[in-house]
Amino acid sequence: MRILIVEDEAGIAAFLKQGLEEESFAVDVASEGKEGLVLAQSNEYDLLLLDWMLPGLSGIEICRQFRKENQQTPVIFLTAKDTVDETVFGLQSGANDYIKKPFHFDELLERIKVQLRPKTGEHAVFKLGDITLNTENHQVHKGNEEIYLTQKEFALLEFLIRNKGKVCRRTRIIESVWDIHFEYNTGVIDVYINALRKKLKLSDEENYIQTIRGVGYIAKDI
Amino acid sequence: MRILIVEDEAGIAAFLKQGLEEESFAVDVASEGKEGLVLAQSNEYDLLLLDWMLPGLSGIEICRQFRKENQQTPVIFLTAKDTVDETVFGLQSGANDYIKKPFHFDELLERIKVQLRPKTGEHAVFKLGDITLNTENHQVHKGNEEIYLTQKEFALLEFLIRNKGKVCRRTRIIESVWDIHFEYNTGVIDVYINALRKKLKLSDEENYIQTIRGVGYIAKDI
DNA sequence: GCAAATTTTAAGAATGTTCTAAACCACTTT
DNA sequence: AAAGTGGTTTAGAACATTCTTAAAATTTGC
Numbered sequence: 001m002r003i004l005i006v007e008d009e010a011g012i013a014a015f016l017k018q019g020l021e022e023e024s025f026a027v028d029v030a031s032e033g034k035e036g037l038v039l040a041q042s043n044e045y046d047l048l049l050l051d052w053m054l055p056g057l058s059g060i061e062i063c064r065q066f067r068k069e070n071q072q073t074p075v076i077f078l079t080a081k082d083t084v085d086e087t088v089f090g091l092q093s094g095a096n097d098y099i100k101k102p103f104h105f106d107e108l109l110e111r112i113k114v115q116l117r118p119k120t121g122e123h124a125v126f127k128l129g130d131i132t133l134n135t136e137n138h139q140v141h142k143g144n145e146e147i148y149l150t151q152k153e154f155a156l157l158e159f160l161i162r163n164k165g166k167v168c169r170r171t172r173i174i175e176s177v178w179d180i181h182f183e184y185n186t187g188v189i190d191v192y193i194n195a196l197r198k199k200l201k202l203s204d205e206e207n208y209i210q211t212i213r214g215v216g217y218i219a220k221d222i
Numbered sequence: 223m224r225i226l227i228v229e230d231e232a233g234i235a236a237f238l239k240q241g242l243e244e245e246s247f248a249v250d251v252a253s254e255g256k257e258g259l260v261l262a263q264s265n266e267y268d269l270l271l272l273d274w275m276l277p278g279l280s281g282i283e284i285c286r287q288f289r290k291e292n293q294q295t296p297v298i299f300l301t302a303k304d305t306v307d308e309t310v311f312g313l314q315s316g317a318n319d320y321i322k323k324p325f326h327f328d329e330l331l332e333r334i335k336v337q338l339r340p341k342t343g344e345h346a347v348f349k350l351g352d353i354t355l356n357t358e359n360h361q362v363h364k365g366n367e368e369i370y371l372t373q374k375e376f377a378l379l380e381f382l383i384r385n386k387g388k389v390c391r392r393t394r395i396i397e398s399v400w401d402i403h404f405e406y407n408t409g410v411i412d413v414y415i416n417a418l419r420k421k422l423k424l425s426d427e428e429n430y431i432q433t434i435r436g437v438g439y440i441a442k443d444i
Numbered sequence: 445g446c447a448a449a450t451t452t453t454a455a456g457a458a459t460g461t462t463c464t465a466a467a468c469c470a471c472t473t474t
Numbered sequence: 475a476a477a478g479t480g481g482t483t484t485a486g487a488a489c490a491t492t493c494t495t496a497a498a499a500t501t502t503g504c
Binding site: 373374375408414436 | 453
């Protein structure tokens with residue numbers, strides 16, 4: 001998650017940057033209004049933190065300009081101003097929230113998280129080593145690379161990951177993934193395991209899906 | 223737009239109710255925690271205004287209970303409490319905003335509008351690659367060229383772009399764009415996707431709308 | 445009420461997925 | 475070391491989904 005801070009007071013900016021980086025956000029800082037707008041326009045941030053009073057271009061101007069082109073990215077104002085009129089004005093200009101200085105970092109952090117909630121979503125994301133599987137989105141990533149899996153491949157991987165660390169017997173796999181409840185005598189599972197290992201580029205070192213001879217398979221983070 | 227106020231101080235409740243009704247919201251009031259929760263659960267409100275301190279069930283408890291069943295509806299807390307911990311606590315429990323008494327009605331109103339913005343479908347310009355979609359004037363451009371889309375084509379593209387980066391399952395599409403909530407067995411989506419790709423002149427390089435076989439479609443900037 | 449445009453249905457073509465079968469490989473047992 | 479057991483890999487046949495087109499049904503505008 002990437003955040004842009006536009007704040008002229010170097011101390012506050014540094015404090016925020018450090019705090020947010022500790023929360024594992026990627027943070028850019030602009031100390032001046034125009035610079036901030038250019039950065040906001042040329043990069044894809046997930047959230048903007050704007051100071052109200054800025055040299056060059058005011059925070060509210062940045063917000064207005066920015067909103068003309070981009071509706072989605074949430075904007076939070078930081079400000080010492082404490083009059084109602086200006087709060088209202090800020091929210092009307094397209095901001096999503098407004099926090100008055102002095103504020104506590106924890107409160108700011110929670111307000112940021114509230115704004116990012118739709119993005120981070122409470123998707124069911126499963127992990128196996130550096131592989132992530134998102135059931136809501138039906139997407140699989142290895143590192144940053146997206147890996148396209150077919151329905152069955154996806155279902156099999158999901159089953160293995162859901163049972164991570166447990167041995168999955170072939171009969172359980174064929175029941176859960178293929179919905180076959182009688183005697184099974186095909187080699188489908190093997191074929192699909194092979195396809196998964198290939199697509200996920202599993203090697204001897206990254207042997208996330210291991211074979212248990214005579215029993216089945218097991219998914220492990222190693 | 224329907225709002226539920228849960229507030230035990232009759233004066234404040236009446237003041238809010240009147241003010242919001244003048245802004246043409248439909249307003250219900252509960253003066254007690256349990257009553258508030260029951261109302262919230264049994265009706266479809268667009269927003270909840272909860273007092274922190276309540277007889278019966280506290281605002282935070284209402285929020286928690288309510289969030290268990292209903293993810294979307296925004297919740298704003300009204301409170302005299304002014305400690306950081308409790309603000310943070312409130313936001314963590316699933317609230318979307320938090321306003322401290324005494325507040326000015328105008329500020330509350332703007333914060334309510336901010337929360338309702340996604341619902342009221344604030345007019346906006348969305349982007350997908352070099353395609354822009356403007357919901358206000360119902361126009362679509364690719365580069366500088368204006369591209370005429372019919373209602374349905376536009377609605378479908380808007381849905382895909384609003385969910386940019388997420389896989390859109392066919393059932394979700396047919397529900398949101400066609401408003402069909404039962405089993406679907408037609409090929410309309412395919413036909414419209416085809417029309418979009420044709421009108422937008424999408425090629426293999428500019429494959430902004432991708433097919434996820436067996437699942438649906440996904441819009442990507444690539 | 446008619447003409448034009450839009451939306452939906454339907455059907456064959458194109459493409460992608462799933463599964464079977466058979467050859468190949470690796471480890472175990474005798 | 476040979477035979478046996480079980481896993482891996484490959485190719486392609488059978489199957490399913492999606493694309494494309496055209497025509498039918500519906501809606502919209504005059």
